[in-house]
Each structure stands twice: as structure tokens, then as C-alpha cells.
Amino acid sequence: MKVKVAVNGYGTIGKRVADALRKQRDMEVVGVTKTKPDFEAKMAIRKGFRLFCAIPENLKLFESAGVEIEGTVHDLIEDVDIVIDCSPGKVGVQNKPMYEKAGVKAIFQGGEKRDVAELSFNALANYEEAIGKRFVRVVSCNTTGLVRVLYLLDKNFGVEKVRAVMIRRVVDPKEDKKGLVNGISPDPIKLPSHHGPDVQTVLPHIDITTVAFKVPTTLMHIHSLNVRLGEKVSEDSILDVFEREPRILLISGEDGFTSTTKIIEFAREVRDRYDLFENVVWRDSIAVVDGELYFTQAIHQEAIVIPENVDAVRAMFEMAEKDESISMTNESLDIGKLSF
Amino acid sequence: MKVKVAVNGYGTIGKRVADALRKQRDMEVVGVTKTKPDFEAKMAIRKGFRLFCAIPENLKLFESAGVEIEGTVHDLIEDVDIVIDCSPGKVGVQNKPMYEKAGVKAIFQGGEKRDVAELSFNALANYEEAIGKRFVRVVSCNTTGLVRVLYLLDKNFGVEKVRAVMIRRVVDPKEDKKGLVNGISPDPIKLPSHHGPDVQTVLPHIDITTVAFKVPTTLMHIHSLNVRLGEKVSEDSILDVFEREPRILLISGEDGFTSTTKIIEFAREVRDRYDLFENVVWRDSIAVVDGELYFTQAIHQEAIVIPENVDAVRAMFEMAEKDESISMTNESLDIGKLSF
Numbered sequence: 181m182k183v184k185v186a187v188n189g190y191g192t193i194g195k196r197v198a199d200a201l202r203k204q205r206d207m208e209v210v211g212v213t214k215t216k217p218d219f220e221a222k223m224a225i226r227k228g229f230r231l232f233c234a235i236p237e238n239l240k241l242f243e244s245a246g247v248e249i250e251g252t253v254h255d256l257i258e259d260v261d262i263v264i265d266c267s268p269g270k271v272g273v274q275n276k277p278m279y280e281k282a283g284v285k286a287i288f289q290g291g292e293k294r295d296v297a298e299l300s301f302n303a304l305a306n307y308e309e310a311i312g313k314r315f316v317r318v319v320s321c322n323t324t325g326l327v328r329v330l331y332l333l334d335k336n337f338g339v340e341k342v343r344a345v346m347i348r349r350v351v352d353p354k355e356d357k358k359g360l361v362n363g364i365s366p367d368p369i370k371l372p373s374h375h376g377p378d379v380q381t382v383l384p385h386i387d388i389t390t391v392a393f394k395v396p397t398t399l400m401h402i403h404s405l406n407v408r409l410g411e412k413v414s415e416d417s418i419l420d421v422f423e424r425e426p427r428i429l430l431i432s433g434e435d436g437f438t439s440t441t442k443i444i445e446f447a448r449e450v451r452d453r454y455d456l457f458e459n460v461v462w463r464d465s466i467a468v469v470d471g472e473l474y475f476t477q478a479i480h481q482e483a484i485v486i487p488e489n490v491d492a493v494r495a496m497f498e499m500a501e502k503d504e505s506i507s508m509t510n511e512s513l514d515i516g517k518l519s520f
Numbered sequence: 521m522k523v524k525v526a527v528n529g530y531g532t533i534g535k536r537v538a539d540a541l542r543k544q545r546d547m548e549v550v551g552v553t554k555t556k557p558d559f560e561a562k563m564a565i566r567k568g569f570r571l572f573c574a575i576p577e578n579l580k581l582f583e584s585a586g587v588e589i590e591g592t593v594h595d596l597i598e599d600v601d602i603v604i605d606c607s608p609g610k611v612g613v614q615n616k617p618m619y620e621k622a623g624v625k626a627i628f629q630g631g632e633k634r635d636v637a638e639l640s641f642n643a644l645a646n647y648e649e650a651i652g653k654r655f656v657r658v659v660s661c662n663t664t665g666l667v668r669v670l671y672l673l674d675k676n677f678g679v680e681k682v683r684a685v686m687i688r689r690v691v692d693p694k695e696d697k698k699g700l701v702n703g704i705s706p707d708p709i710k711l712p713s714h715h716g717p718d719v720q721t722v723l724p725h726i727d728i729t730t731v732a733f734k735v736p737t738t739l740m741h742i743h744s745l746n747v748r749l750g751e752k753v754s755e756d757s758i759l760d761v762f763e764r765e766p767r768i769l770l771i772s773g774e775d776g777f778t779s780t781t782k783i784i785e786f787a788r789e790v791r792d793r794y795d796l797f798e799n800v801v802w803r804d805s806i807a808v809v810d811g812e813l814y815f816t817q818a819i820h821q822e823a824i825v826i827p828e829n830v831d832a833v834r835a836m837f838e839m840a841e842k843d844e845s846i847s848m849t850n851e852s853l854d855i856g857k858l859s860f
Contacts, residue, residue: 195789218776219860223789245774354785356778361736362702396701434585436558438696445694448793449535449563520559 182208183497186260186284188234188253188275190214190224192352193289194266196455196486198229201264203512204490206499211256217245232256234267257282262496264489265289272296276315285313287492290320290378290485300381303491303509304427305331307502310495318488322346322392322401323378325459325479328427329405330379330386333473336421338410342388346375347402349481350394365394400440400460401479408472415466418473422461426516427487429458435520437462440478447480450518455483457515487513522548523837526600526624528574528593528615530554530564532692533629534606536795536826538569541604543852544830546839551596557585572596574607597622602836604829605629612636616655625653627832630660630718630825640721643831643849644767645671647842650835658828662686662732662741663718665799665819668767669745670719670726673813676761678750682728686715687742689821690734705734740780740800741819748812755806758813762801766856767827769798775860777802780818787820790858795823797855827853 183206187198190212201207213234214221224231225248233239233252242249250256257263257278262285265272269291276296279286288296297317301310305327310316319327326344333339348367350360367373373392380386422428431437437446447454457480465476487509494505510516523546527538530552541547553574554561564571565588573579573592582589590596597603597618602625605612609631616636619626628636637657641650645667650656659667666684673679688707690700707713713732720726762768771777777786787794797820805816827849834845850856 216776219771219782219786220776222775222860223786354781356781431559435562436556436560441694441696442559446559446563453788454794520562 182206183262183493183499184208184210184260185493186210186256186263187212187266188257188263189266189268189271190220190229190231191266191268192354192482193485194264195220195224196453196483197264197266197489198224199227199452200486200490200509200513201493204508207490207493210260211250213253213256217242217247221247254278254282257284260284262286262493264493285496286315287489287496288315288317290318290323292317294378294381300378301488301492301495302327302331302382303488303502303506304328304425305382307491307495307505310492311498313496316492316496318485318492319378319382321479321481321484322348322375322403323382324484324488325401325403325477326375326379326388326390327382328425328459329422329461329477330383330388330407332421332425333407333409333418334383334386337413339386339407340410341408342386343406344375344388344390345404346373346390346392347404348392348394349397349399349401351398352482353398355398359396360394361396363396367392367394397440399444399480400456401481402440403477403479404474405477406472406474412471413468413473415468418466418468418475419463426510427458429456429460429518429520430463431460431520433462433464437520443478451514453482455486456480457483457487457513458518459484487515522546523602523833523839524548524550524600525833526550526596526603527552527606528597528603529606529608529611530560530569530571531606531608532694532822533825534604535560535564536793536823537604537606537829538564539567539792540826540830540849540853541833544848547830547833550600551590553593553596557582557587561587594618597624600624602626602833604833625836626655627829627836628655628657630658630663632657634718634721640718641828641832641835642667642671642722643828643842643846644668644765645722647831647835647845650832651838653836656832656836658825658832659718659722661819661821661824662688662715662743663722664824664828665741665743665817666715666719666728666730667722668765668799669762669801669817670723670728670747672761672765673747673749673758674723674726677753677757679726679747680750681748682726683746684715684728684730685744686713686730686732687744688732688734689737689739689741691738692822693738695738699736700734701736703736707732707734737780739784739820740796741821742780743817743819744814745817746812746814752811753808753813755808758806758808758815759803766850767798769796769800769858769860770803771800771860773802773804777860783818791854793822795826796820797823797827797853798858799824827855
């Protein structure tokens with residue numbers, strides 16, 4: 181018996197979620213939606229996904245473009261158990277009444293406010309809390325990247341205080357209508373950035389202050405972390421914890437990984453769409469100075485939340501225990517197989 | 521009986537050439553070289569290529585990094601029929617005496633001057649001239665992009681005069697040591713750019729003037745072409761010629777292909793490393809104004825010369841006729857299968 185899933189919004193996140201769901205033996209993608217008949221809509225059909233129109237008024241656009249459409253989002257959700265809403269930020273909350281009316285569960289993305297759902301989710305940190313829930317929000321890429329490492333550090337050593345600086349890619353690679361091509365933009369100017377409070381939606385007890393800046397790049401975010409731990413640690417003990425977690429990929433400057441450009445160059449060799457579902461942590465950045473831990477990680481904003489969406493489905497339908505779900509998801513997406 | 525090939529320089533072009541050669545049933549990659557033991561060197565080994573050191577003095581670097589090396593470039597070339605030199609520009613010519621001494625054939629890339637080889641090569645335009653040659657130079661990415669379309673236009677309609685403006689990606693995606701992040705650089709200031717004369721190394725009778733500019737992007741080049749043809753043409757007749765050539769991929773603005781970012785977003789779905797071996801021509805850019813043809817094409821600088829290298833090998837060893845070789849190469853690299 182497979183859970184029937186709809187992906188509402190076949191864009192940057194939606195197309196990756198759809199592909200990942202298809203690789204799960206306990207899930208079925210009933211259909212995906214697009215607002216307009218562009219090349220991404222055509223690619224969805226070529227990949228064998230049933231395509232539905234996310235905005236009923238736009239049905240005619242698809243017809244006049246000759247793109248085969250099977251109905252509207254309303255037709256699609258009648259036939260599913262859960263919708264993974266991958267709309268742009270703030271659009272998910274507008275869709276929620278539709279999901280409530282149809283009596284389906286829904287997963288929202290981190291672009292929505294926390295109160296769109298009963299729970300903000302990260303598989304490592306709070307899988308069990310999502311058991312049986314109806315509305316869950318998978319936290320954003322940066323928050324997912326922070327939560328994974330902070331959960332591990334807290335579990336193993338206790339976390340007393342976190343200071344994190346996020347250096348953010350300004351837009352996704354496909355974007356050509358907005359951006360920042362020459363400058364560094366404090367985002368926001370007045371701290372904290374939303375990431376700290378967002379981490380606390382998953383790990384409420386973590387004391388964290390975050391600052392963020394947008395820079396003119398599209399590839400990945402970078403996080404510079406400073407963490408005061410509850411016990412004295414060595415660099416090796418940190419490395420050991422990170423090495424045991426498949427959702428963390430350790431790399432080294434010695435191998436020529438001098439920037440995010442080199443990480444993506446590597447990813448182009450080994451992953452479809454160069455997707456990196458893992459936190460990418462530089463081994464050589466891990467330093468303990470005056471008893472405090474410092475390290476640097478890179479986060480692939482297009483891909484990192486994909487395994488979390490898959491695990492959220494399993495938790496919400498009580499289909500598997502935490503470790504079982506995470507293993508299944510990792511196995512299906514090749515997570516934990518890369519190494520350097 | 522397979523031709524035994526060495527790839528000297530497993531970098532941006534070399535790794536793609538090595539993968540492409542491996543897909544040919546009449547060729548065998550005996551080994552590849554790297555100058556240093558970085559992640560690309562390790563990837564070569566993981567992919568099953570035998571790795572050799574391009575600079576004998578650097579052997580120790582590989583040993584101390586624990587990267588398994590099978591010898592130097594000198595050991596490698598003793599065991600092959602031909603070397604595809606994928607060194608950085610101007611390094612190929614320094615390697616030539618080594619190839620001469622070893623008695624092997626060699627293919628150089630477009631970063632070398634024309635006189636490094638007996639012939640500047642493009643498969644569509646002058647395959648037959650490479651039959652039996654010892655040293656051949658595959659012209660650069662921009663020149664390959666120009667030669668393919670100009671050859672077709674000249675063959676079908678006669679070309680009287682070409683004016684081309686190249687808007688060039690400044691560096692390749694993996695680059696993090698050089699670039700241009702805020703500016704537009706005439707390259708060179710005094711016209712013509714080298715591309716026009718370089719086109720004439722393959723198509724000597726074509727009257728062409730080129731101008732080039734570098735802009736802060738890494739994805740693809742753009743060419744804006746203006747061509748006076750020998751006969752009156754319609755836009756449809758141009759489209760018809762381009763549609764029949766597998767090494768040209770036609771796209772449309774209507775499908776959302778509003779920039780090179782969207783072309784690459786599409787390529788990430790369908791090709792390893794998002795490689796586009798085809799000239800990418802916008803259908804809607806094809807215009808005949810006052811009897812002259814205008815159109816715009818995008819050129820993926822990392823990938824477009826790869827099929828040309830494969831065809832050059834077949835020509836130099838008289839392994840196949842032009843059409844046969846091009847078909848084999850296209851089939852193996854999935855060229856001509858994409859459409860929009």
C-alpha cells in the first residue's frame with residue numbers, strides 16, 4: 181500500500197521532491213502542478229508525471245500551448261493522501277484552506293511562516309514529533325543546514341551558545357529576473373536574521389544568534405559557525421561525530437576544494453542536477469580555539485531539504501520509525517555514499 | 521581493433537573527452553594525466569581511468585597524497601596510437617616534441633595557435649581534410665559554434681558576409697582564481713577578435729568580422745550573428761536547415777528560455793554535468809531584415825568541442841567516412857535527441 185502524494189508546484193524544490201518520491205517504494209506521485217506551460221512543465225510530462233494546472237484560470241494557456249494537462253490542482257488533490265506544497269514562499273499558506281477542505285494532509289516549505297503548520301520539521305532532530313501530524317513545515321535550506329549539525333553537536337556534547345554567520349547565494353541558478361550582481365547585502369541589517377529563531381522552531385532550547393549576508397553567487401550558501409559546547413572537545417571528536425552522519429559530507433581543502441565552485445564541479449560528476457543533499461563541511465575548517473568550536477559548511481540550497489520532505493511523509497503517516505525512514509531515504513538518494 | 525588513446529590533461533575538456541571516448545566502440549582510453557593529486561585526479565581513478573602524472577617532477581606529490589599513479593605521461597604515450605592534448609592553452613605546443621619523439625599522432629585544442637597542427641578541424645566543415653593527418657587542432661568553442669552554422673548556411677545559400685558579436689562567459693564554472701565580476705571587457709578592444717581569423721582556418725573563403733566582449737557569467741557564450749547570404753531566403757528556410765542538423769538544438773522564448781540560465785536549468789535535467797554538445801539557437805531570434813539574416817545562439821564552452829575531438833580521431837585513422845563518424849558520435853553522446 182503506497183501513500184499517494186501530489187506535488188503542488190513543480191519548480192526548483194518541487195521537481196526534486198517529485199523525483200525523490202518516485203524512488204521510494206512506499207510512495208506514489210499521483211501528479212504535479214505548474215502555473216504555466218513552460219519548459220519545466222514540458223519536462224514534467226516527458227518524465228512521465230501527470231501534469232495539472234496550479235491556477236485554474238490558466239488552463240487555457242496550457243491548451244493553447246499544446247501542453248497536455250489532466251485537470252486543475254483541485255482534481256489532483258481529490259485523488260491523494262497528502263500534498264507537498266512547493267509553491268513560492270507565502271503562497272503555501274494561501275493554498276492551505278484548499279487542503280483543509282479536501283481533507284488531505286500537507287507539507288509546507290520553509291518559505292512559509294512557522295504557524296502555517298503544527299510542527300517545523302527536521303528528520304534528524306524531531307522526526308518523532310511529526311508522527312500522525314496533519315500539517316508539517318520542512319524548515320528552509322539554511323535552517324536545515326544549521327539544525328542538522330547543531331542537533332548532532334547538542335546530542336553528543338551539549339550546545340551552550342551558537343553564533344552563526346550565513347553568507348547566502350542571492351538567487352537560484354535559473355533565476356534571470358532578480359538578483360544582486362555587485363554588492364554585499366546585509367539580510368537583514370538588524371540582527372538576528374530569521375535563521376536563529378527558525379532553528380528554535382525545531383530545537384527550542386538552543387541559544388543561537390545568526391547574521392546573514394547576500395552575495396552575488398547562485399551555487400551554494402556558506403555558514404561560518406562558532407559553537408560553545410557543554411564539554412571540552414577535540415577537533416577529532418567533532419570530526420568523528422560528523423563522519424558517522426550520512427547527511428554530512430566531509431571534504432578537504434587539500435583535495436582542491438577551495439570554494440563552492442569546486443564543490444559543484446565535483447557534484448556535476450556524481451549527482452543528477454549536481455544535487456547535494458548533504459551538509460558539506462570542510463574537515464580542515466574544524467578548529468577548537470579557546471575551548472570554542474569553529475567550522476565552515478556549504479549548503480546546496482536547491483537540494484538539502486529534499487530528503488527531509490520524504491522523511492516527513494513517512495512520519496506523518498506512521499510508515500516507519502525514524503532510523504528506518506532516514507536509512508530508506510538515504511539509500512534511495514545515494515546519501516552517505518560520497519566521500520573525500 | 522580499437523584505436524588506443526591517451527588524454528593528456530584531465531581537466532574541463534579532458535574529462536569530457538575521456539568520457540566521450542569511452543562511449544565509442546572503436547576507441548580505447550589507455551590512460552589520462554593530471555599535474556596534481558586533486559579531487560579531479562581522484563575522480564578519474566574512481567571512474568576507472570588509469571592515471572598518469574603529466575609533470576614527472578610532481579610524482580612525489582601524488583605519492584604523498586596517497587593517490588595511485590601508474591607512471592608519468594611518458595610511460596602513457598609509449599602505449600598509445602594518439603594523444604588528445606587537453607592541456608591549458610599554449611601548453612599543448614610545448615608537449616608537441618614529446619609526441620613527435622614518441623611517434624604518436626596528436627589532437628590539440630583551440631587554445632593553441634593554428635600552426636601547432638597541419639589542420640584546424642571541424643567535423644561538419646572539413647572532416648575529409650583530416651584523413652590520415654598526424655597533427656590536428658580542434659578549433660575553440662566559439663569558433664566551433666560559428667563554423668557549424670556558417671558551414672550550413674554557406675552550403676545551402678552561399679555566405680557573402682558575416683558580422684558576429686560574441687558575448688563571452690568570462691571563466692568556466694569551477695574557476696575561483698581569476699574572473700571579471702563587475703564589468704564588460706572588450707576582448708580585444710581593437711577588432712577583429714581572433715574568432716574571425718580562426719573561422720577562416722577552417723572555412724578560408726568566408727568573409728567574416730568578429731567582435732567579442734567578456735561579461736561576468738560562467739555558463740555559456742552568446743553569439744549575435746548577422747549574415748548576408750548569396751540568395752534571398754525566408755526565415756522558414758533557415759529554420760529548416762538548422763532543424764535537419766543534429767548538432768544544432770532549437771529552442772524558443774515561448775517555452776521560458778529567457779536566458780542562458782534557463783538553458784542550463786534544462787540541461788541539468790537531461791545531460792551529465794549539464795553538457796550541451798549542440799549549438800543552441802533561439803528559433804524566435806531568426807529574422808530576415810532588409811534581406812539579411814540575424815539570429816542568436818548560445819554555446820556551452822565546456823562541451824561543444826567534445827564530439828569534434830571524437831570525429832577527429834576517426835578521420836586521422838581513416839576509421840570511418842564523415843557521415844558515418846558523425847552519426848556514431850551523435851548516437852553515443854545523445855546528440856540530436858533533445859528537442860523543444
